[in-house]
Amino acid sequence: MGDGVRYIGGDERRARLGLRHRLAPAARAGTPEEVADALVALHGSDPAAVYLAVGARLTDAAGTVAETDRALYGDRTLVRMHGMRHTVFAFPAGLTAVVHASTGLAVAARERASLVKDMAKAGAPDAVWLKETEESALAALGRLGQATASELAEAEPRLRERFVYAAGKPYEGVHTVGTRLLRVLGVEGKVVRGRPLGSWTSSQFRWALAPEHPELPPAEAQAELLRHWLAACGPATEADLKWWTGWRVTDVRRALAAIGARAVSLDEGTGYVLAEDGDPVTGPQEPWAALLPALDPTAMGWQGRDWYLDPELRPALFDYSGNIGPTVWWDGRIVGGWAQRPDGEIVWRILTGEGTGADGAGGIGRDAETAIASEAERLTAWLGTTRVTPRFRTPVEKELGR
Known part of the structure; x- marks a missing residue:
């Protein structure tokens, strides 16, 4: 890059990560809202990953479940909804309108068109019938407050209508209108996930009407989302931004221009930070350790991960679909993986360097192992009798969790 363009190396990027992602002990947060604000999403x-990500960053992790429940279902300062790349996230409530307009609208249009097309191919009722069913279901949900898909179908039986999807193909299946329609309504920002049916680890949720929010112009919303994300995760390349948002590269470039992002030089090429974020960032005074859950926002924050993850560790830590499992961190780098055994014990394995490690494999030095063991004890204490199995299993997690 040309003269005057600042270089940000791996050491500074890892320093930013420890501080801005609330992972260094001195930077830890007091509430789930502070964690979500720091990470954007x-x-x-x-479902368990939300709580585990929060607990890893709280000063007092003992109150993780109660405080996260309060934020999600009591105060509703955190909202669980579809967002980037058609993925479910928990967002700060103040960002729901931004996320909906910046990423949800385009996906929602495709999802609705796909549902109408699939129903037409199967000879199911038409779009007019679907719209009437939708309006009736939303009215019923308003009366009920929260409801499961089954409970909602009791109030609006047309949701039980079934149709064959992809008839004659290897992946042929039978869908219900309710299952597909609720997914569409979620992406459209009309409904959100409410309380789970079971504990905080349950993947079965009730549905609720989405909180009202202003309708923003998509370009304005994209610029605002990018501003938040670069504050938390900058510097990032265009490829990182395109991957994380799911936008077209033209949308990424327009949003970068709209916020006046500053170009910087990274080891992998050109990156971007906020215009006001040009000063060097020094790291925490002491190295830090963390045990982060599967799909943690830090581990999944960038497409280019070599500056914090040795490529040789990927096969052990990712599943076949690219989902990262539970990870062990030392001073800004992923150095291993962890799991919870059926008896509740937290076990971990260092996958880089030489030494003994907690279970006899790998190592990165006595100080690092002591700090990691302390984090494992901290996690064990607040999990108590709860058992957590990641939804997406990875090789090292499956081996350790036996």
């Missing part, structure tokens, strides 16, 4: 495809 908490992955919610695996």
Whole structure:
């Protein structure tokens, strides 16, 4: 890059990560809302991951479940909804309108068109019938407050209508209108996930009407989302931004221009930070350790991960679909994986360097192992009798969790 363009190396990027992602002990947060604000979005495809991501960053992790329940279902300062890449996240309530307009509208249009097309191919009722069913279901949900899909179908029986999807193909299946329609309504920002049917690890949720929010112009919303994300995760390349948002590269470039993002030089090429974020960032005074859950926002924050993850570790830590499992961190780098055994014990394995490690494999030095063991004890204490199995299993997690 040309003269005057600042270089940000891996050490500074890892320093930013420890501080801005609330992972260094001195940077930890007091509430789930502070964690979500720092990370922009908490992955919610695996319900337990939201709580585990919060607990890893709280000063007092003992109150993780109660405080996260309060934020999600009491105060509703966190909202679980579809977002980037058609994935479920928990967002700060103040960002729901931004996320909906910046990423949800385009996906929602495709999802509705796909549902109408699939129903037409199967000879199911038409779009007019679907619209009437939708309006009736939303009215019923308003009366009920929260409801499961089955409970909602009791109030609006047309949701039980079944149709054959992809008839004659290897992946042929039978769908219900309710299952597909609720998914569409979720992406459209009309409904959100409410309380789970079971504990905080349950993947079965009730549905609720989405909180009202203003309708923003998509380009304005994209610029605002990018501003938040670069504050938390900058610097990032265009490829990182395109991957994380799911936008077209033209949308990414327009949003970068709209916020006046500053170009910087990274080891992998050109990156971007906010215009006001040009000063060097120094890291925490002491190295830090963390045990982060599967799909943690830090581990999944960038497409280019070599600056915090040795490529040789990927096969052990990712599943076949590209979902990362539970990870062990030391001072800004992923160094291993962890799991919870059926008896509740938290076990971990260092996959880089030489030494003994907690279970006899790998190692990165006595200080690092001591700090990691302390984090494992901290996690064990607040999990108590709860058992957590990641929704997406990875090789090292499956081996350790036996």
